[in-house]
Amino acid sequence: MRRVLAIVDAAIMGLVVVLWAAFFLCVVAQVFVRYVLQLPLPWTDEVARYAFVWSSFLSASVILGRGQHFSIDVVVGHLPRIAAWIIELIGTALCLAFTLILMQKSAAWAWRLSYARSSVLELPLGVVYAVLPFSAGYMSIHLAGRLVGLLDRGAGGRRPSW
Amino acid sequence: MVTGVLFGSMFLLMLMDVPIVFAMGVAAAAGLLMLPHVGLEVIAQRMFFGLDSFVILAVPLFLFLGELMEAAKITDRLAELAEAVVGHLPGGMGHAAIVTNMIMAGISGSGTADAAATATVLVPAMTKTGYPTAFAAALVGAAATIGPVIPPSIIMVIYASIANVSVGRLFLGGIIPGLLMGGWLMVLTGLFARRMKLPRGPYVGLVGMARATRRAALVLVTPFIVVAGIVGGVFTPTESAAIAGVYALLLGLVVYHTVRPSGLPEIVRRTAWTTGKVMFVLSTASILSWVLARADVPAQLARMPFLSDTEHPWVLLLSLNALLLTFGAVIEAIPALVIITPMILPLAIKAGIDPVQLGVVMTVNLSIGLIIPPVGSIVFVMCGLSRINIMEFAREVAPFIVALIVPLLLATYVPPLVLFIPTALMGPG
Numbered sequence: 107m108r109r110v111l112a113i114v115d116a117a118i119m120g121l122v123v124v125l126w127a128a129f130f131l132c133v134v135a136q137v138f139v140r141y142v143l144q145l146p147l148p149w150t151d152e153v154a155r156y157a158f159v160w161s162s163f164l165s166a167s168v169i170l171g172r173g174q175h176f177s178i179d180v181v182v183g184h185l186p187r188i189a190a191w192i193i194e195l196i197g198t199a200l201c202l203a204f205t206l207i208l209m210q211k212s213a214a215w216a217w218r219l220s221y222a223r224s225s226v227l228e229l230p231l232g233v234v235y236a237v238l239p240f241s242a243g244y245m246s247i248h249l250a251g252r253l254v255g256l257l258d259r260g261a262g263g264r265r266p267s268w
Numbered sequence: 269m270v271t272g273v274l275f276g277s278m279f280l281l282m283l284m285d286v287p288i289v290f291a292m293g294v295a296a297a298a299g300l301l302m303l304p305h306v307g308l309e310v311i312a313q314r315m316f317f318g319l320d321s322f323v324i325l326a327v328p329l330f331l332f333l334g335e336l337m338e339a340a341k342i343t344d345r346l347a348e349l350a351e352a353v354v355g356h357l358p359g360g361m362g363h364a365a366i367v368t369n370m371i372m373a374g375i376s377g378s379g380t381a382d383a384a385a386t387a388t389v390l391v392p393a394m395t396k397t398g399y400p401t402a403f404a405a406a407l408v409g410a411a412a413t414i415g416p417v418i419p420p421s422i423i424m425v426i427y428a429s430i431a432n433v434s435v436g437r438l439f440l441g442g443i444i445p446g447l448l449m450g451g452w453l454m455v456l457t458g459l460f461a462r463r464m465k466l467p468r469g470p471y472v473g474l475v476g477m478a479r480a481t482r483r484a485a486l487v488l489v490t491p492f493i494v495v496a497g498i499v500g501g502v503f504t505p506t507e508s509a510a511i512a513g514v515y516a517l518l519l520g521l522v523v524y525h526t527v528r529p530s531g532l533p534e535i536v537r538r539t540a541w542t543t544g545k546v547m548f549v550l551s552t553a554s555i556l557s558w559v560l561a562r563a564d565v566p567a568q569l570a571r572m573p574f575l576s577d578t579e580h581p582w583v584l585l586l587s588l589n590a591l592l593l594t595f596g597a598v599i600e601a602i603p604a605l606v607i608i609t610p611m612i613l614p615l616a617i618k619a620g621i622d623p624v625q626l627g628v629v630m631t632v633n634l635s636i637g638l639i640i641p642p643v644g645s646i647v648f649v650m651c652g653l654s655r656i657n658i659m660e661f662a663r664e665v666a667p668f669i670v671a672l673i674v675p676l677l678l679a680t681y682v683p684p685l686v687l688f689i690p691t692a693l694m695g696p697g
Binding site: 125126137151154161162165174177179182238 | 281282283285286287289293308309311312313316319320322325328329332503506507510511513514536539541543544547549598599600603642643
């Protein structure tokens, strides 16, 4: 399971790098075409914004798996093991509840808007918004893994880092 | 009631080692459930639209610029220049470290990136000339807090997008406070140098200074590309950040040959990583600020003691500074910024405080928070790179933290220090 997640993480980060590069090139192209060639290039703005939003949410889901989001662990680190374990369980379960709600709500929202098109390139907005349910789903998988790991190791086990 | 649940659960979750971004999200969802006539659909919409803004696009570009500058090893050239100019003063390397950070501040938009880039070069150089490592790390860390204050600045771009003020004005407003921070740290370093008998470097003369300036000249152009385009109204912040990115790319790839094309994916990956971290916080914060506005929290805050005193803006500013310093000491600058700004801004405007000044004061304050142990992000960078423990660092950095309160109070209580340059160059707001 851990190996599969590592491969998916790497694949997502590869996609993130491509999307980020596309975002950068679009902003640069936009500046060049607007100021040097004096022409408007409206599609670059749309691609840049969507590529940026996609790369941000996708990398956020991988970052969660690696436990790299900002967090404060000084308090829990000083608690007795059993208390720390219970707190970690509750915290992880709440995060999982949040990502599951986010996945369900954003999927419904993307589905409802699947007929709508973006203003310039006429991309289906449902596809653009699909990054949210996808990332939230992947976050849920990581969080479920953390929850299972916590239960598996029991109160005496080493505390997993975020 | 909603306010209590919202903040109570948010802080409780943060203390429970829940990542800050989820503490914000779960608390906001709890708040949403308590509001009448709204559903949880808001979560999905706010999270997407929270990022769908043109100004925000400048943030990843500034992050990219920071990564590029570090990879291109431009700090060496800046440090050489700073040493040639101020190295012969008492405590020479210390002054050089501060000046290097002030120039870096004009290129990159992040204090943490500045700390990483300058620490790798300066701390070993200072230790070699006889500075205690922990003291050198504390000094460089303190100097790196100028990073977000002198433009460009990621904190300011984010503030501008929340408060809906001009990025150009904020950038210009940071110049004098940033110079004050640097100057004040140099005064302090002079005092320390005398007491600790720190060595001074050789005087290289005008020829030496000219040579060092020429070697750094192409790097020194970057701040002007970033700031001039925005202030002149020619480019948007996003566009000038992109132009500066291309310029830095050319410097590293073609001129200095310090960046190889094969190394670019790694630079992009690191940038995208930090972008994801910051943007996820921003997008979640936009649910939170929606709930706060909907639950009328600013109006409730306005009835709290100290914050309610809109007759005396100085009381409001003092309590705001105290609140921010405490907040900045326990959580990261960007989450602190996105949580506090939507609450405090309406109060400040009512009290007649210019939103540009408020933004600069918040930036200075949160930048100081970056070096407050144990959680400031510069603390981690310095302790990691210089291999010292947090306690040693804390002891040495304490006087610098206290000292930096002085420029903070000046920026807070002498508004012309902040507003003079923006008004002179861009007209009255």
